[in-house]
C-alpha cells in the first residue's frame with residue numbers, strides 16, 4: 001500500500017513535529033504524501049518544521065482539531081509529555097484509525113489504556129532526517145494487514161524498516177539503533193579530540209575525523225562484506241591499526257563499554273515505561 005491511501009478525508013495526524021516528527025513528515029512528503037492529507041498538531045514547532053509546513057501548505061494546529069477521524073495518528077512527543085498528549089488526542093480516533101507511537105519506553109499497555117484500538121510502537125532514529133533511518137516496530141493484535149502495509153510504507157519513507165517479534169525488542173531497537181547515532185557521533189567527537197592530541201589543528205581534526213566516519217559508513221553501506229572483515233582489511237599485521245586495535249579491543253576496551261552503554265539505554269527505556 002502506498003501513501004495515496006491517506007487522503008484529506010482519511011488523513012494522517014502528526015502529534016509533535018520536532019526533530020523526529022519533522023523528519024518523518026519530510027520523508028512522507030518526499031514519498032508523495034498529499035500535503036492536504038496531513039494535519040500537524042504542535043503548540044510550538046521548531047523553525048525548520050514551520051518552514052516545511054509553509055512550503056507544502058500542510059495544515060498546522062496548536063491543539064487537536066475537532067471532527068477529524070485520523071486514518072493514522074502518529075505520536076511523536078516526548079515520553080514525559082504522553083500523560084498530557086494522550087487524553088487530548090482521543091477524539092481523533094475513529095473505527096479505521098491506527099495509532100503509531102515513536103516514544104521511547106511508552107508501552108502498548110499505556111497506549112491501549114488511553115486510546116484503545118489498533119496501535120503500533122515504532123522506534124526510528126535521527127538519520128531519518130536524511131532518509132537513512134533504521135526503524136523497528138511492533139503491532140498489537142488489533143492492527144490489520146492493511147494497517148501494517150500503510151505503517152510500513154510510512155516508516156520506510158525515511159529509511160530501512162522492519163517489524164520485530166515482541167514488544168520487548170522495541171527497547172532493544174531503542175538502545176541499539178534509536179540511540180545509536182549518538183554513539184557514532186561521540187566516536188567522531190573523540191576521534192577529532194584524539195587527532196588534536198596527536199598534532200592536528202581543531203579544524204583539521206574535525207575534517208579528518210568526520211570524513212573517516214562518513215567514508216567508513218558508506219563503505220559499510222556499499223560493501224557486501226561484514227564489519228569485521230572490513231576492519232581486518234584495514235589492519236596490516238604488525239602495523240599501525242593493529243597497534244590501535246590492541247588498545248580498543250583490550251579487556252577494558254570498547255566492547256564492554258558499548259555493551260554497558262546499550263544495556264543502560266535499554267534499562268532507561270524500561271524505566272520510562274513507568
Ligand SMILES: NC(=O)C1=CN([C@@H]2O[C@H](COP(=O)(O)OP(=O)(O)OC[C@H]3O[C@@H](n4cnc5c(N)ncnc54)[C@H](OP(=O)(O)O)[C@@H]3O)[C@@H](O)[C@H]2O)C=CC1
Nearest residue numbers: 016017018019020041042044076077078079085103104124
Ligand atoms: N530524537 C531522537 O533521536 C529520537 C526520538 N524518538 C522519540 O520521538 C519522540 C520525539 O522526540 P524528538 O522529536 O527528539 O522531540 P522534540 O522535542 O524535538 O519534538 C517534540 C515536539 O512535540 C511538541 N509537543 C510537546 N507537547 C505536545 C503536545 N501535547 N501535543 C503536540 N505537540 C507537543 C514539542 O513542543 P515543545 O518543544 O514546546 O515541547 C516539540 O515540538 C520522543 O518520544 C522520543 O522518545 C524516537 C527515536 C529517535
Ligand SMILES: O=C(O)[C@@H]1CCC=N1
Nearest residue numbers: 104125174178179180
Ligand atoms: O534519547 C532518547 O530517549 C530518544 C529515544 C532514542 C533516541 N532518542
